[in-house]
Amino acid sequence: MGEVELDELLSHRDRANLRFQPIIDLRTEPFGVKVVSVEVNQVDLPEQMQCAMAKQAEIDREKCAKIIHAQGEFNAAQKLVARRGTRYLTNYGLSFSAPFIVFKCDLLPRRMQCPAGTAPPSDL
Numbered sequence: 475m476g477e478v479e480l481d482e483l484l485s486h487r488d489r490a491n492l493r494f495q496p497i498i499d500l501r502t503e504p505f506g507v508k509v510v511s512v513e514v515n516q517v518d519l520p521e522q523m524q525c526a527m528a529k530q531a532e533i534d535r536e537k538c539a540k541i542i543h544a545q546g547e548f549n550a551a552q553k554l555v556a557r558r559g560t561r562y563l564t565n566y567g568l569s570f571s572a573p574f575i576v577f578k579c580d581l582l583p584r585r586m587q588c589p590a591g592t593a594p595p596s597d598l
Contacts, residue, residue: 478490480517487514490514491512491513494512494514495509495511495512498512
């Protein structure tokens with residue numbers, strides 16, 4: 475079983491069974507035993523491997539939680555900046571008699587929004 479990855483063994487037991495059958499049959503043939511079928515019913519992992527897998531799973535969960543938390547803070551910061559910018563423009567505009575135009579950046583043509591070093595889509 476050392477030749478098969480654990481994920482493959484657990485998710486594709488039928489493939490592993492077909493792979494093991496000729497190997498076992500080759501070893502039992504000198505004794506007159508013909509192996510016609512092999513079935514992996516249970517896979518017991520050493521305790522050390524179980525602990526390592528549990529630690530890795532915990533690390534992955536913590537990483538995912540940090541990413542979700544950071545995305546939430548980023549979204550909140552964007553909304554806060556947008557609100558402050560709108561409030562500033564509104565207050566600034568009220569102090570002058572001249573009108574000014576406020577527009578959202580996402581209304582700019584796509585050509586103007588391309589990051590440096592990238593080409594705009596050819597359909598523009």
